[in-house]
Amino acid sequence: MAEEKPAVELAKGVNGLDKVVLRGARGSSAEVYLYGGHVTSWKNDHGEELLFVSSKAIFKPPKAIRGGIPICFPQFGSHGTLEQHGFARNKLWSIDTDPPPFPTNSSNKAFVDLILKPSEEDAKIWPHSYEFRLRVALGPGGDLMLTSRIRNTNSDGKAFSYTFAYHTYFSVSDISEVRVEGLETLDYLDNLQEQERFTEQGDAITFESEVDKIYLSTPSKIAIIDHEKKRTFVLRKDGLPDAVVWNPWDKKAKAMADFGDDEYKHMLCIEAAAVEKPITLKPGEEWKGRLELSAVPSSYCSGQLDPQKVLQG
Ligand SMILES: O=P(O)(O)OC[C@H]1O[C@@H](O)[C@H](O)[C@@H](O)[C@@H]1O
Numbered sequence: 292m293a294e295e296k297p298a299v300e301l302a303k304g305v306n307g308l309d310k311v312v313l314r315g316a317r318g319s320s321a322e323v324y325l326y327g328g329h330v331t332s333w334k335n336d337h338g339e340e341l342l343f344v345s346s347k348a349i350f351k352p353p354k355a356i357r358g359g360i361p362i363c364f365p366q367f368g369s370h371g372t373l374e375q376h377g378f379a380r381n382k383l384w385s386i387d388t389d390p391p392p393f394p395t396n397s398s399n400k401a402f403v404d405l406i407l408k409p410s411e412e413d414a415k416i417w418p419h420s421y422e423f424r425l426r427v428a429l430g431p432g433g434d435l436m437l438t439s440r441i442r443n444t445n446s447d448g449k450a451f452s453y454t455f456a457y458h459t460y461f462s463v464s465d466i467s468e469v470r471v472e473g474l475e476t477l478d479y480l481d482n483l484q485e486q487e488r489f490t491e492q493g494d495a496i497t498f499e500s501e502v503d504k505i506y507l508s509t510p511s512k513i514a515i516i517d518h519e520k521k522r523t524f525v526l527r528k529d530g531l532p533d534a535v536v537w538n539p540w541d542k543k544a545k546a547m548a549d550f551g552d553d554e555y556k557h558m559l560c561i562e563a564a565a566v567e568k569p570i571t572l573k574p575g576e577e578w579k580g581r582l583e584l585s586a587v588p589s590s591y592c593s594g595q596l597d598p599q600k601v602l603q604g
Pocket residue numbers: 355368375376458482503504535537562
């Protein structure tokens with residue numbers, strides 16, 4: 292009998308970068324690079340990849356990996372003085388061997404704790420002391436769970452504020468066949484129109500051109516229905532009121548060096564985020580932001596699927 296592989300294993304990834312491989316009980320798996328604290332793979336029990344990573348992704352600092360789940364911290368987007376999406380996604384994280392207690396299902400072994408602390412160099416661009424702990428776990432059913440705990444460890448009595456996102460790239464069969472449920476009728480800021488505020492109209496969201504919107508105060512559950520693949524992703528979030536929806540479409544795709552010209556057809560970013568209202572932490576305070584992803588088979592025929600059932604179920 293083949294020897295059972297460990298639930299958690301340290302391995303070498305692209306360009307020799309360190310990565311942690313997580314293996315669930317029934318065949319699911321996930322991979323997390325220490326570079327960026329970046330999840331680059333999430334596979335279901337059948338070994339099917341559920342996240343998109345570009346074939347042109349550059350696995351080399353200081354460029355963030357194009358795809359998977361980059362962590363945007365302490366700034367989402369370009370609205371602030373820091374680099375686009377902050378620096379956490381292009382820092383080398385460490386394995387946290389002694390994380391503070393974490394309420395968890397003790398039978399679940401497939402998880403890893405990472406930590407990011409500022410270096411002296413970092414403190415020059417963001418003069419704050421913090422501990423950012425990230426737990427990545429595979430649930431018994433193959434769900435992927437990310438929990439971020441950010442603590443203000445400033446000794447100068449100063450509070451700090453930040454914006455945040457789990458910039459998740461979902462793998463989809465064909466963007467034109469995908470719909471997103473849970474964001475209809477909500478207000479959003481349109482990044483393609485100078486962040487002007489609009490209200491989404493009644494129907495589920497479908498895609499036929501570039502989209503870059505920040506939906507505000509969204510429900511905790513959002514569904515991505517991939518008709519062709521007959522698969523529904525369900526995203527549950529906590530502590531993250533907003534949701535960014537991004538697809539670069541053809542023109543922007545061509546302008547990105549680390550993204551294939553046609554790859555926009557096979558990805559969709561739905562990002563659990565806190566953007567509109569920055570989070571403020573006083574010294575000693577800790578914030579928690581959680582994302583849980585599951586992928587379920589959906590046998591969709593036009594009109595048969597009741598979105599309410601997906602969202603309430
Ligand atoms: O190329 P980056 O820095 O990874 O950003 C990709 C996209 O990320 C999205 O979250 C932003 O809303 C877009 O405006 C941006 O283009």
